[in-house]
Amino acid sequence: MAEHDLSDARYNGASANAGVNKDAAAVVIGARKLTIEEVVAIAQRCAPVALNTDPAWRARIQRGADFLRRQLAAGATVYGVNTGYGDACVVDVPMELVEALPLQLTRYHGCGMGQYLDDAQTLAVIAARLNSLAYGFSGVRPVLLERLADLINHRVLPRIPSEGSVGASGDLTPLSYVAAALAGERDVQFEGALRDVRDVWAELGVAPLTLAPKEGLALMNGTAVMTGLACLAFARADHLTRLAARLTALSTVALDGRAAHFDAMLFEVKPHAGQAEAAGWIRDDLAGRDDTPGHRLQDRYSIRCAPHVIGVARDALTWVRRDVENELNSANDNPLIDPDNERVLHGGNFYGGHIAFAMDALKVAVANLADLMDRQLALLVDVNFNNGLPRNLSGAAPARAAINHGFKAVQISSSAWTAEALKNTMPASVFSRSTEAHNQDKVSMGTIAARDCLRVLELTEQVAAAHTLATVQAARLRLRIDSATPVPAPLQYFIDGVSAQSPFVDEDRALESELRALTARIAACDLLDDYRGGPDA
CATH class of the missing domain: 1.20.200.10 (Fumarase/aspartase (Central domain))
Structure with missing residues (x-):
């Protein structure tokens, strides 16, 4: 199964998207400001999302990821990309471990507790994170945005514990559950049942995403949980x-x-x-x-x-x-x-x-x-x-x-x-x-x-x-x-x-x-x- 995105038909028919309102207009993400009402529509009214089709916007997203790759190839030091996280920013990560670093971040933050966010709250969180990354200052690839849109449109909902964030460096622990779902780890709610996310991706015909350098950090180091709520x-x-x-x-x-x-x-x-x-x-x-x-x-x-x-x-x-x-x-x-x-x-x-x-x-x-x-x-x-x-x-x-x-x-x-x-x-x-x-x-x-x-x-x-x-x-x-x-x-x-x-x-x-x-x-x-x-x- 290819790692690139599904066809644009996923935004139109939404036949596999349990819970999506097929009659609702898609909320466009990218190159525009999102309103509170649009987040609520995604979360409570089951509106789908669609990434902006403007080639200039998509090219800008890709330029950020390409520039980051060039920085790494040139030997530049970039926090959280070829260094450890937080206090470990003084620790250099060998090049042979750089690709493994994003998934490690999601794994050690898998320690949330408390009640799980409900479906509407989870959707609001994902919408907030997607919109932030869509501004093109995070160095992520377009495929990451596409996969976040898949979580919303197919209602593949990570089980996000509500407790464990101090609100800086953002919502690290709860957002690790979103990043892990994209990478094929942990459980999700899908079509009314608790499922292993890898099985759900297989059912949808999509391979779990291999997180590129900084993509784990970009997903987790932000304010999406508090903002969605x-x-x-x-x-x-x-x-x-x-x-x-x-x-x-x-x-x-x-x-x-x-x-x-x-x-x-x-x-x-x-x-x-x-x-x-x-x-x-x-x-x-x-x-x-x-x-x-x-x-x-x-x-x-x-x-x-x-x-x-x-x-x-x-x-x-x-x-x-x-x-x-x-x-x-x-x-x-x-x-x-x-x-x-x-x-x-x-x-x-x-x-x-x-x-x-x-x-x-x-x-x-x-x-x-x-x-x-x-x-x-x-x-x-x-x-x-x-x-x-x-x-x-x-x-x-x-x-x-x-x-x-x-x-x-x-x-x-x-x-x-x-x-x-x-x-x-x-x-x-x-x-x-x-x-x-x-x-x-x-x-x-x-x-x-x-x-x-x-x-x-x-x-x-x-x-x-x-x-x-x-x-x-x-x-x-x-x-x-x-x-x-x-x-x-x-x-x-x-x-x-x-x-x-x-x-x-x-x-x-x-x-x-x-x-x-x-x-x-x-x-x-x-x-x-x-x-x-x-x-x-």
Whole structure:
């Protein structure tokens, strides 16, 4: 079997690519900037990738690999190519061992632990690494890029342990599992089964790749794990801000609150853009609602100040996008190979400080959303604060009310998830450790920060699911009390959509399966897409 790439038909038919969306347009890699949304499309929507067909771009990639070969032939010393790695950079590698060095790097880094990344996370990681190498400053051959594209398009997914990276020199240990898969070592997920990757390559008619000098280092010495995870975190956080706004509007209806708290002028005179954006979503959802005072002249802070809380996350997302997409569209390994000026540049672009700080900040903003939604839920279930709704939002008939407890336990669980989310906001980036004989003596912890952010998102999505079910229940109870309660169309669509999946709770029942299903939809960022009339419509 030849080592060169498969035919271009692999990008068009994708008949062997289990899980690939055959109707989705391929995301082009090379000579263009990749967006967070495109990474998410590859990871979650199963979009294929296609390498740029521009001959000039492909020639530039090849020039980098050719220049590196010439440097070696001329006897030049290049870190990680004919020297040892890290602190062993002072160790010269004999020419007869140079070809064996890349595979050795992948093998001794095969020590990751913890849970394995899921399929979407793995795809995001591979997409991030492929895009970085496609900038042409890494000295790799075109065939390496083609084989990375094969991993995505054929859904040959390395099992990447989530723990073991300090975020500089990049994500060495987790990315070693990607490099090893290309070289025909370790296990992968393929078509729903755990397989030996060598057998999978044989089934696809491809020989395992023999890594050329520097290709192991180029694959591993970069920020692809933290960056891929950051792309997914961004998308989920964006969706949560929109959902938190929708739930605030619905809580306002359920609590018989005031739409006037979201008047546009309030947010013109305090001009934080994200705050105004969140207020605009809530205002649109409440359009047509009477502004006369309900039970209180001013609703409690978790309602009245919701745009101010959500707005912090909205504004944070603007610079988080900037930093994540800068990292995504960067050459971030070491050394870099400049094929145009024929230079080898030894530096520290593998350092993941920007991703670390962005993820540390984003997890704080997201945890505040959890706290906001949990506070709103606490108001809804408490007869002292819910303006006439039944205790714990129970929908039981009067004769059965004494033994029904509605959403009491759901609120307790939501509080537990919120507390855990808040606990996980401790910044990872300040916990740098000196490693590898004090060569890697200041590291970013970017991958830990990204993993923490995903955990906070997971917990916050559980809170959002609980709040969604409770708020829909509360709105339906409010309509029982007063059938003339105005419910604007966007909120009615939302109520109807949620109720179709989770019926009204009259008699107590276990809600775990409904909470899990709704949480999965929130994590997939498609809840508001289906329930028309909201910010995504």
